[in-house]
Amino acid sequence: MEKTLPHTGVPSNQCASTNKTHCASCSLNTLCLPLSLSKNDTELLDRIVKRSRPIHKGDYVFKQGEPFRSLFAIRTGSVKNFTIRSDGEEQITGFHLASELIGLSGFNDVEYPESAVALETTTVCELPIDQLDHLSDSMPNLRKQVLSSMGQEIRHDQQLLLMLSKKTADERIAFFILNLGRRFQRRGYSAKSFRLSMSRIDIANHLGMAVETVSRVFTRFQKAGYVQAEGKEIVICDPDALSRMSGESQDTPCTI
Amino acid sequence: MEKTLPHTGVPSNQCASTNKTHCASCSLNTLCLPLSLSKNDTELLDRIVKRSRPIHKGDYVFKQGEPFRSLFAIRTGSVKNFTIRSDGEEQITGFHLASELIGLSGFNDVEYPESAVALETTTVCELPIDQLDHLSDSMPNLRKQVLSSMGQEIRHDQQLLLMLSKKTADERIAFFILNLGRRFQRRGYSAKSFRLSMSRIDIANHLGMAVETVSRVFTRFQKAGYVQAEGKEIVICDPDALSRMSGESQDTPCTI
């Protein structure tokens, strides 16, 4: 149903050496932590990476309240991050795709302040924080890369903040779809045609609106010819219209 | 009008040695970067800190689009951070008080993705990023502290996200007031009685509501006896009520 995983079927576990995948050969190494590392450094990083078997839809990558021990890089699939609010409600703080680093918000905390669960069958690379830290001593570039990822995460959150604090339902959905498309594009997929791995409920939760509203906006967009939405399959027909709607600058044409 | 600044009036500039203030003697050193540093390390950090003269209300600490060169620790006063959206509107991403580190969102970017301006007369300590980076080589604790601050920033943003995506006007204001109070408390001031350094307009912008709504909520809270608001002076009369309103857990009593 989902695109097939690179996983071999061999019951590999934990140790990188039991698994075919290595950072050096990973298709994501230009997007992920090895980005600015030398061949040698990449190999050192590779050694501390724990690659576990695929986790299934609904499984936890890490759970709010667990001791903060590792960062995780998503190899395939996607996850949603969320916190449980005091009133018991789940609040989705973000969706993450392949090559993205998750768990960063745990820094400075003894435990994970949020949970991450797989939205589909997903494989992750685990980076134990103490080893990563130790490795950082001798690899300034790795250090920079981690800081970099955190800076990115902060900017991402602030962009979201920016959106949630002002925008209407239409603007939020337009932005959300475009943003997802761009992220797929960076990973070599089509920016205009993709599959939403998250439910409407999750989208609604994340964007701070009612499910009904999400549904209505999708329908409206479809009627207007901006997108073609059939269940989770999305085709963006008029990216410029969406870009205009999302409140992005009118002067620069849409990047997808 | 504001509390007097520790600044001496001597036209000191740039070099720490021309200024009385040092990290070791700074009243904020248990909240700021020196937090987990040894006496010796603090001294080393102290050497790269540039302490400039006070900046006045409305002045920029750094400006969106400028090359990312430094982090800044707020010594006294307060600032607002904001980005200019494509439509030309200003969007306030956060308010920051003494001891907080700003500029973190610039990591991984060549330029600052947001601006910071003083809300009142403010003094900052500038930490040039290249020197900080260099110092990090030999000081793992400093590294941790920076990561720590970034983790904190991410969590802070996510908490805000959480709020903006769901809450009503009352909930937002209640949360905002309580949160400010707690931050003042951490700095040794009263959590219940303080002065808002930002205008209603800024609050509205930040919380994603109209100024009129902010004003109405303040009035409503006052009539209900939750707070006493006279212009920018705020007294929290019933923290528990605010806590309940803000959607925090009902079981745990309010922490202030």
Add this chain to the structure above:
DNA sequence: CGTCTACTTGACCACTATCAACGCTGGTGG
């Protein structure tokens, strides 16, 4: 095939944005 959940659509109403008017305060210049 039945059940459960996700999703859609419609009706209604509350909340809050918007528009408008006005008081207040602080700063400026005569």
Add this chain to the structure above:
DNA sequence: CCACCAGCGTTGATAGTGGTCAAGTAGACG
């Protein structure tokens, strides 16, 4: 010293967006 002005803050009236409730459809899964 006072008149004036600009920006902030408050309050009222109105309208629109989007949440809630309700019902029904479609799709997933055992």
